Amino acid sequence: MNARLREVTPGLAGDAQIGRALDRVDGPLKVAGRAPYAYEFAGSGETAYGYVVGATVARGRIRRIDTSAAERAPGVVLVLTHENAPELAPFGPRVAKSRLSRPRPYLQGTQVRHWGDPVAFVVAESFEQARAAAFLVRVEYEVEKADLDTRVEPHRDEGFEGGGLPDSEIGDLDAACAAAAHVVDVTYTTPYQHHNAMEPHATLAAWDGERLTLHVAHQMLAEGRTSVADTLRMSKEQVRIVARYIGGGFGGKLTTECDAILSAVAARRLGRPVKTALSRQQTFHNCTHRNESVQRLRLAADADGRLTGIGHTSWQQTAWFDDHIEPTVTCTRALYAAANRSTRLRLVRLDLPMSDSMRAPGEAIGMLTLECAMDELAEKLGMDPLELRRRNDTDVHPEKGKPFSSRHLVECLDEGARRFGWDQRPRTPASRREGRSLIGYGMASAIRPNMLMASSASVHLDAGGRLVARQAMTDIGTGTYTILTQIAADALGLDPAAVRIEMGDTDFPKASGSGGSVGAASAGNALHRACLDVRRQLLDLAAGDAHSALFGVDAGARSSARFAGGWIEAAGRREELVRLLARQAAAGVDGQGRIEPGDVSQDYDQQTFGAHFAEVAVDADTGEIRLRRMLGVFAAGRILNPKTARSQALGGLVWGIGSALTEETFVDARSGAYVNRDLAEYHIPVHADAPEVEAIFLEEHDDIVNALGAKGIGELGICGAGAAVANAVYNASGVRIREFPLTLDKVL
Ligand code: MOS
Numbered sequence: 001m002n003a004r005l006r007e008v009t010p011g012l013a014g015d016a017q018i019g020r021a022l023d024r025v026d027g028p029l030k031v032a033g034r035a036p037y038a039y040e041f042a043g044s045g046e047t048a049y050g051y052v053v054g055a056t057v058a059r060g061r062i063r064r065i066d067t068s069a070a071e072r073a074p075g076v077v078l079v080l081t082h083e084n085a086p087e088l089a090p091f092g093p094r095v096a097k098s099r100l101s102r103p104r105p106y107l108q109g110t111q112v113r114h115w116g117d118p119v120a121f122v123v124a125e126s127f128e129q130a131r132a133a134a135f136l137v138r139v140e141y142e143v144e145k146a147d148l149d150t151r152v153e154p155h156r157d158e159g160f161e162g163g164g165l166p167d168s169e170i171g172d173l174d175a176a177c178a179a180a181a182h183v184v185d186v187t188y189t190t191p192y193q194h195h196n197a198m199e200p201h202a203t204l205a206a207w208d209g210e211r212l213t214l215h216v217a218h219q220m221l222a223e224g225r226t227s228v229a230d231t232l233r234m235s236k237e238q239v240r241i242v243a244r245y246i247g248g249g250f251g252g253k254l255t256t257e258c259d260a261i262l263s264a265v266a267a268r269r270l271g272r273p274v275k276t277a278l279s280r281q282q283t284f285h286n287c288t289h290r291n292e293s294v295q296r297l298r299l300a301a302d303a304d305g306r307l308t309g310i311g312h313t314s315w316q317q318t319a320w321f322d323d324h325i326e327p328t329v330t331c332t333r334a335l336y337a338a339a340n341r342s343t344r345l346r347l348v349r350l351d352l353p354m355s356d357s358m359r360a361p362g363e364a365i366g367m368l369t370l371e372c373a374m375d376e377l378a379e380k381l382g383m384d385p386l387e388l389r390r391r392n393d394t395d396v397h398p399e400k401g402k403p404f405s406s407r408h409l410v411e412c413l414d415e416g417a418r419r420f421g422w423d424q425r426p427r428t429p430a431s432r433r434e435g436r437s438l439i440g441y442g443m444a445s446a447i448r449p450n451m452l453m454a455s456s457a458s459v460h461l462d463a464g465g466r467l468v469a470r471q472a473m474t475d476i477g478t479g480t481y482t483i484l485t486q487i488a489a490d491a492l493g494l495d496p497a498a499v500r501i502e503m504g505d506t507d508f509p510k511a512s513g514s515g516g517s518v519g520a521a522s523a524g525n526a527l528h529r530a531c532l533d534v535r536r537q538l539l540d541l542a543a544g545d546a547h548s549a550l551f552g553v554d555a556g557a558r559s560s561a562r563f564a565g566g567w568i569e570a571a572g573r574r575e576e577l578v579r580l581l582a583r584q585a586a587a588g589v590d591g592q593g594r595i596e597p598g599d600v601s602q603d604y605d606q607q608t609f610g611a612h613f614a615e616v617a618v619d620a621d622t623g624e625i626r627l628r629r630m631l632g633v634f635a636a637g638r639i640l641n642p643k644t645a646r647s648q649a650l651g652g653l654v655w656g657i658g659s660a661l662t663e664e665t666f667v668d669a670r671s672g673a674y675v676n677r678d679l680a681e682y683h684i685p686v687h688a689d690a691p692e693v694e695a696i697f698l699e700e701h702d703d704i705v706n707a708l709g710a711k712g713i714g715e716l717g718i719c720g721a722g723a724a725v726a727n728a729v730y731n732a733s734g735v736r737i738r739e740f741p742l743t744l745d746k747v748l
Contacts, residue, residue, distance in 0.1 A: 021643035041200035043273025050276035053128035054116035058146035060252035075129030101226035116285025146351035171340030176309030180300035203691025205263035220513030251357035284677035288356035297373035327362035337394035360715035370721030408635035428732035440732025443478025444723035446610030453512035479644030492530030493563030517712030530593030609632035612724035623747035629692035638710030650697035652717015660722035
């Protein structure tokens with residue numbers, strides 16, 4: 001029996017700032033409208049406004065383009081097309097060395113790659129004038145037949161040219177299935193999805209001589225800078241990317257899009273700043289999306305529910321000109337023990353826009369199907385689905401053979417079951433009725449890899465004891481400003497109000513940015529090290545200062561010194577920070593910090609874990625599904641801020657509801673256009689869809705992952721969340737739907 005882990009509770013951290021539920025430090029600015037987003041910056045000089053004109057065919061060539069009417073329209077100052085655009089670096093081969101920093105050229109020829117592909121860019125004195133003129137651009141196409149067979153058929157196997165994960169084949173899955181007491185062999189499909197961040201993509205581009213500054217909504221500034229510089233054939237030093245505040249990302253702002261490149265090109269041509277906002281509709285076609293997937297799951301188990309085989313093959317669409325693949329089978333490789341295993345990713349190339357990462361790419365939709373298949377297996381076994389998970393827990397990564405740095409899956413399952421009242425679940429599907437409603441419970445495991453990306457930071461402690469930290473980091477609304485404040489405050493014993501975090505600027509030291517749930521640990525540990533650099537210098541100054549109470553303290557005492565409440569304590573003596581600074585460092589102290597993935601042990605596999613529980617009501621007459629309540633319990637290293645962590649986990653749970661019940665982009669098989677491209681028709685769960693949703697974290701201590709003991713939590717909440725909802729729908733209705741999202745027409 002595993003020991004119970006305590007719940008992380010805010011406010012028990014003594015005088016430490018890490019672990020406190022500190023309110024967002026940027027909250028007051030945001031609610032007062034004083035946190036500027038990309039589109040809200042003013043250019044110096046007369047800013048002009050750009051509007052993207054997208055192709056209206058899925059595949060073909062521009063035969064003729066007539067911009068004369070647009071050019072004569074009021075306020076128009078420039079219409080760019082392939083006929084007058086500057087030559088940019090080519091997009092390059094289908095497989096990019098680095099996806100996020102590859103060149104993103106536009107208006108480079110007559111070829112149309114997908115519906116919405118930019119064919120012209122209209123710039124005018126106002127946004128409204130540019131938009132009005134955009135509709136006057138006349139384009140004639142030579143239309144070619146497009147491949148839009150969106151229901152990716154498993155028989156199509158076009159492989160991929162690297163960039164993805166190699167297959168894993170361990171033991172003999174076919175033999176395991178043939179010999180097993182129970183086998184599940186099922187195929188699930190998940191739909192096209194779009195990120196739909198609150199803030200659509202936008203850019204302000206301004207040139208100062210040969211130097212370009214872009215205010216742009218972007219999650220990863222270093223990659224963005226390389227992408228822009230390479231596209232425009234400039235050096236990276238000539239490009240500055242600024243993204244102080246970002247209104248959500250979800251992976252949709254990992255890439256550099258046409259708003260940034262075309263604004264830069266037009267601003268250079270015009271010699272004035274150019275601002276471009278994509279409409280909500282344009283973000284569907286001109287930014288990335290999540291692909292549809294077809295996933296075959298094979299599970300073989302003995303009579304006691306021990307897995308003997310796990311198979312997972314995922315087919316996904318990708319744009320014909322770009323091999324992008326979600327690592328859909330990654331979690332399947334790590335979650336449960338089984339001797340025989342086979343996991344594969346396959347691509348099918350279609351005439352649709354480029355895809356890229358979205359909200360736990362691969363893990364989210366891979367866990368959606370794996371954890372539903374596990375529910376199907378539990379049913380065959382006549383076993384509690386939670387017990388099935390517990391029985392297949394493992395101490396080592398089943399495919400890599402490495403131990404986990406920490407793994408508390410079973411603790412999350414048990415704690416969740418206790419809190420949720422899992423023992424009250426209907427044992428038989430479609431057996432509990434309340435009026436017209438059928439009531440069901442479902443559960444699923446959660447898992448997601450923990451990663452680290454190279455990051456650096458610089459800090460300056462001034463003579464007044466105030467710290468300014470700088471990193472080319474981003475806060476996409478997740479609380480990065482806040483947790484970095486807490487990390488710096490603790491390292492130097494400062495009040496959070498004495499710490500100012502400056503980020504979102506490539507003029508600052510390079511940091512991870514926000515993606516893959518790496519931000520907190522990566523940027524946080526770099527900042528921590530920069531603060532330790534300052535500590536070391538302060539202690540050296542004190543030890544060498546005859547006027548300091550710490551004069552002469554030895555290296556041992558210095559390394560165990562305590563910084564708290566504005567004082568430095570070592571060897572039982574103490575000195576006030578500002579007095580030391582006044583005597584020894586009137587100009588302040590500068591520190592630098594850097595962390596690389598290789599700085600932490602590679603002998604362990606690192607994952608975060610959790611458990612999801614859901615209760616739904618299904619209307620027996622109409623098939624309408626309503627979530628009643630949902631709980632996520634997670635163990636994910638040291639929780640830097642319980643408040644911002646809970647918010648992120650709740651977001652993950654809500655996206656889980658969306659993946660199970662509501663989110664789906666439809667492709668028009670005639671035109672290649674996404675047809676439901678706004679928030680009225682692309683259904684994201686709202687408060688009314690998520691009546692009682694709770695997330696808790698268990699206290700997990702992991703000294704292996706990094707000095708802060710922090711793991712990435714951003715994307716864990718969605719992994720498995722949708723499966724818990726879907727399994728609850730089955731438990732309620734007795735109808736097993738394998739085509740997501742589960743809508744009422746499929747229940748009936
Ligand atoms: Mo995330 S999908 O890596 O922004």
